[in-house]
Amino acid sequence: MRVLLSVGILFQGCNSAVKCRNDNGAEVDWYILYKYPNMDNRGLSYLYMDERTNGWILSTENINSASGTLANTLKPLLDFYDRKIEGFGYMLYSDQPPEPYVAPSSFGHSKGVVMLDKKTGVWLSHSTPKFPAYRKKAFWPSSGNANAQTFMCVTYSYDKFKEIGLQLKYIHAYSYDSEIPQTFHNELRCVAQRDCYPKKEPWSRVVTLTSSSGRNFLSFAKYKRFGDGKCLQSGHMF
Template identity: 75%
Template sequence: MAGYRTLMTFLVGIVLFQGGDSDVKCRDDQGNVVDWYILYKLPSGTGDGLSYLYMDESTNGWKVSKKEINSKSGTLANTLKPLLDFYKKQTEGFGYMLYNDQPPIGTASASYGHSKGVVMLDKKSGVWLSHSTPKFPQYRTQDFWPSSGSVNAQTFMCVTYSFDKFNEIGLQLEYIHAYPYDSAIPTTFPNELRCVAQRSCYPKKEPWTRVKNLTSMNGRDFSSFAKYTRFGDGECLHIRLMIKVF
């Protein structure tokens, strides 16, 4: 009888785990799930360099956040929570990759793309947080915000995607030749992400550009434009995401 109860408890645990909601999503200042958001951190000349403007589909334009950008309860902290929790206790079924051409540790060679971002996901959903901040997020610490990031204006764009979109996201990151400085990608996650995390893949032949439509969890279409250094127009490697407004 005891063995039967143990087996039933185990099976119920599996069902609850499989049916549970994903925590890996973009989140606002209150911790609410949002499909996407854009942050604009104001430069230090307009205050302490930690204030920011916030926008998502519900705000009807920019609003001034009551939080500071480095707040442990602000938009960035709420969004990064799965990663910060993983630093404390590693759990199965979660993966991440942090890339930055101006990393908090080490140095990225000039061959890597001028790009910065955070990718986090589980087997249901994930976020792609692209941004402009050098040394963000700081390496494996709860204090994710670098003090150097407070001087200049900075931008952040977070989009929530389903798990099946991250193979395409990985391909886009190949084209910009992103420089990962920290990652943990399970073997069951998209190979496209894993090879970028391992710095082992990049475009080998033409075309040297890639344009891909990516649809968010809530059905919003984003267009992602990426190019490799051999595109040959003399500009920096880059990636852009644009909201299509219909």
Template identity: 80%
Template sequence: MTMARNRTMMKLLFSVGILFQGCDSDVKCRDDNGKEVDWYILYKLPNVNGYGLSYLYMDESTNGWKVSKEAINSDSGTLANTLKPLLDFYKRKTEGLGYMLYNDQPPDPYVAPASFGHSKGVVMLDKQTGVWLSHSTPKFPKYRSKDFWPHSGSVNAQTFMCVTYSYEEFKEIGLQLKYIHAYSYDSDIPGTFHNDLQCVAQRSCYPKKKPWFRKKMLTSLNGRKFYSFAKYKRFGDDLYSGLIVNYLKQNLYVKSWGKMRRPLSSNCSSSIPHHVYNVKKVKIPEMKPFSDTVDHSKWCVTHEDGWTCIADMNREESQMKRGGGAICTENRAVRRAFRSMVQSHEKCKLASPHSDAQDREL
């Protein structure tokens, strides 16, 4: 009888221990001070006048950009604080933590086939909370190293977007990554976690039938709404003019890499409901405007009040046939911060009174 009571007590203590562990989850987006935040966006500056490791920071409390006092590769900066559960896992495997690192330009010794999506990110979660950190930086994070920042990462401007979600939202995130067809180069997803996350981590799943895209609203831990757009390679069109503009229903300014082999021109065609303009120069307070040739970030912003999307893809011919996606927010402060950065854009080759009016406004 005593042994039975002891076993019952042990089960109870184990359950309570799991409960307390879950409530004290460390897997959340964190700022420069290590404080938990619902979401943040980073804009790492290009290596112009020594700014290569500097970054702008924004979350719900900042009402726009602020300059971080930390370097992007600092072990006390935003990225290091957010990645701490993963870096600790490398030292000693932590029970109950799952993660997946994906990148179409992964660190050595991996090479991603072009059949996979043009996408980069970190998924990290336990059974309570998790983060989806989408970004544009090749070779980030480095393979199983406490020195997570790649040496090549200081050259160009990059963007990062981190959102904290409850565990249940990662079922939908797994499906989005399935459509993106993300190339996972390092992962450890426990067998009790969502099936779609497991198969994406194992590079063993992708969409089998139409539609070749998926749009999903995701709700952050604090109840904020984010919209994830994902397209599979068989979608066969540009992420921005073929998908996003159809839903946001406004003209878009798109920032993508300026050193592409076959870039797509700004699109004012009557075949799409609104126009899509390529951003050519970005301006940041106290810096001279810099061109898209030193800015590897991918994002778009609506012309009027509305939307900002942090994206995976460039506007380039070959990427019409690759998977990728974007995470969008209808946050006025975010939209205002990104819209103010548009210094100049490429005019449309197809002239129209509407496109000319837009060009004059800038």
């Protein structure tokens, strides 16, 4: 049993499971989802797009399906709820978090999921209140049913999450659930502990993030003081 366990841990370290995944569970570099608003009983249906689809396709799954794109992508997190996995970290942030959390107004208007190990990770940004549900396998909240919702997932190598942590600092993301190992990037740990936000100008940050497959994404982040009187008087152009 000890030998088998050791082999399993070694295998996990060499082959990262933390990647964006489609309805079939296959790895993808990035995807975008659009969940329909609740009209004509289509409120849980969604459109899907990635680098291989050549545009939007209608998923055969519902957004809350245990075998859909979101569930497949979140699987490392959902598995972690059952069994703590060494070398895995995550952070869930939202200005509309699930109960019992309430995000103070001083935090940024942003929502997302960060999951990573020492190989790869995903940054899943979205628009859904109370998503994902707090430490539940049933990750989809009813608060996401009525309105249209959007999701964008990108797979990045581990080293990119230092920059992602800095972007989340400028957003001043409200972390409502996290477990970031001590050996992971301090920039992520600081945001997860709600201790990080810009203390001086500039109040915004733009960075190019390169995905695991070499696709460049331009990330814009701004703190709440961006565009206030002091910033305008300084003459900075963003």
